[in-house]
Amino acid sequence: MTDPTVNFGTPPVREGDFEDRLVYPSTENLLRWASAAEDYSPIHFDRDVAIARGFDEPLVHGPWKGAVLRHLLAGWLGPDAVIRELSVRYLRADSVGRPLRFGGRLVSSEPLVDGTIEMRCTVWVRDEQDRVTVEGEGVAVAEPDSGGGLPMERLRAAVRLGQDAGTFTYRVDANDVETFAAAIGAAPRRTAPATYFGALDPVERRDLDLDDFLQRLPFLKTGGGNAFNEVTYERPIRIGDEITVTTRYTEVYEKPGSRGTLLFRVRVNEMRDASGALVATSRCGHVLSYRLDEEDDHQ
């Protein structure tokens, strides 16, 4: 039995419990799931196998319950929210055909520095005996209205324009330098190749990612990549160095391009050794190209 007429109502505007829903996991539902998830373990549809493993009935797939929670959570939070993370723990086995109640709660709703609203939720599944069989947490974000143009002020605030955005320390190991040198066709030496500064860039290493919301703007992205890279060395980077890199965004600007509107972000990396002495300073520019009069249908 299914409940296809679930009414999700209006999304919550304040912290509190969502309206929970009763769902019946039928054999048909789970066969569809088995095909989608490529999990054909017979314990989910063969009663004899389930009994041999100590259960009374075939078992509901744990990830099916997770998927149902995800779909219901999206409905509870409304169309402006995007689920970024969902983590669930399968505490008890549930039998096929027995009703399950799915619910959750909006625990917090906080504005972030990049202008989004971050919503944190708890979710659960309960069986007929009201025992919690699945519990979990979800994180969703609501993006502010772009207003038809690139969110320049939001971006400048997100990258902390003009301020230190982050500091990271990396060890320069021999195998990393050798691998890098081999990749660019350089001869192995005790000092790193001149372009090695790029391997110590926290943004390239994905250790610092302050503007990832640019990937979710409602505009068609027509291109992007590194625009330029400059470096000034005080001394070569040596194997065995511990380099502390401090990143600061210095420029954020837009200008028209042949494929749309170009968005530039320029950052400076100061690289210092363990004694605090300046080793190198790099200046890197990254560009993204958007067509502002076309929406991105892939989102």
Add this chain to the structure above:
Amino acid sequence: MVAPAQVIMVSAQGLDRVRAAVSAAVGDVSVAAGIADICPDPLVFAVAAGLPRPSGFDRSIDGGSTWRDTAPLAPGPLYAVSQVSAIAERLTSDGRRLVRVVYTTQFTDAHGDRVGSADGTSVHIGGGR
């Protein structure tokens, strides 16, 4: 331990399979496509990639799943690399051996940008010596 990389083609048909499987139970809901549509069962995905799952225990179960989205999905190839990210062992309250293994799969697109990740947890109880 790291499994060989897999190439997953993101397509409307593929995304619809998971959505249809859930919609059949709860009705149509507009949900932004995410890693959970590509990797609906992270544990099955990682084991299918070639990672080993402990055997010889009295009971082996799926202990949980986590899906994380860091960028929107777009049609085209995704590169998936699965690895064993954590192993922990303890005794249960009744003295049985319990081993928990976490399998993590990272997904990157054709530009090398990380799109998301998924964790599957395998729990093994009793026996296993």
